[in-house]
Amino acid sequence: MMPAAPPLILASTSPYRRELLERLGLPFTTVAPAVDEHRLPDEPAAQLVQRLAEAKARAVAVSHPDALIIGSDQVACLDDAILGKPGNRANALAQLERASGRSVLFQTGLCLLDARTGQAQTLVEPFRVHFRPLSRAQIVGYLDRERPYDCAGSFKSEGLGIALFARLEGADPTALIGLPLIRLIALLEAAGQDPLGSS
Structure with a gap:
């Protein structure tokens, strides 16, 4: 008799991540991770998101020691500056300009993270967005319609935000x-969970 698969937990309260994970058809629950998300001094963006993704998973593992736990974190970078979630209209307007x-x-x-063994598989997936030249009126019109104030970069690519772009560049569009x-499926398979396997 096959042992029961460990419960799958998404260490996030993001509705966007939850909707993405639902695509795979695997049963899962979500748990809010208690993690300090501040950037360390001179910490590169890729190192920051990899550290925080694992920290979120390990924070949830404390109360769910039998689970497979997915942690994720994202930042948007323009030149060497990190663009956080704008939080309000003025910041979003400045970011898009x-x-x-x-x-x-x-x-x-x-x-x-396999909380049973403490083994973590981690990675960083880059994705580049090339913006069209945008007028202030276009940006204001976009913000009025979509209000993407909880999104890094001030847009929702799965919505009207696609109209802001000249092109997209990357291997995994869901990373945006x-x-x-795509990368998560490979990690799940390595942990013995195949979304395409028999249910």
């Missing part, structure tokens, strides 16, 4: 939304 006609690199950290599913 800075990004107009330029490219923004999204770094998404991903961790799959916050959870790189």
Whole structure:
């Protein structure tokens, strides 16, 4: 008799990540991780998101020691500056005006932690967004319609935000939304969970 698969937990309260993970058809629950997400002094963006993705998974593992836990974190970088979630209209307007006609690199950290063994698989998935030159009126019109104030980079690529872009560059388009599913599937398979296997 096959042993029961460990419960799968998404260490996130993000509705965007939850919707992405639902695509795989695997049963899972979500748990909010209690993690200090501040950047360390001079910490590179890729190192930051990889560290936080694992920290989120390990924080949840304390109360769920029998689970497979998915942690993820994302930042958007314009030149060497990290663009956080804007939080309000004024910040979103400033972010999109800075990004107009330029490219923004999204770094998404991903961790799959087997809490039973403490073994963590971690990676960072890059994805680059090339913005069209945008007028202030276009940016204001976009913000009025979509209000993406809880999204890094001030847009929702799965919605009207696609109209802001000249092109997208990356191996895993779901990374842009916050959870790189193509890479996650490989990690799940390595941990013995195949989304395409028999249910």
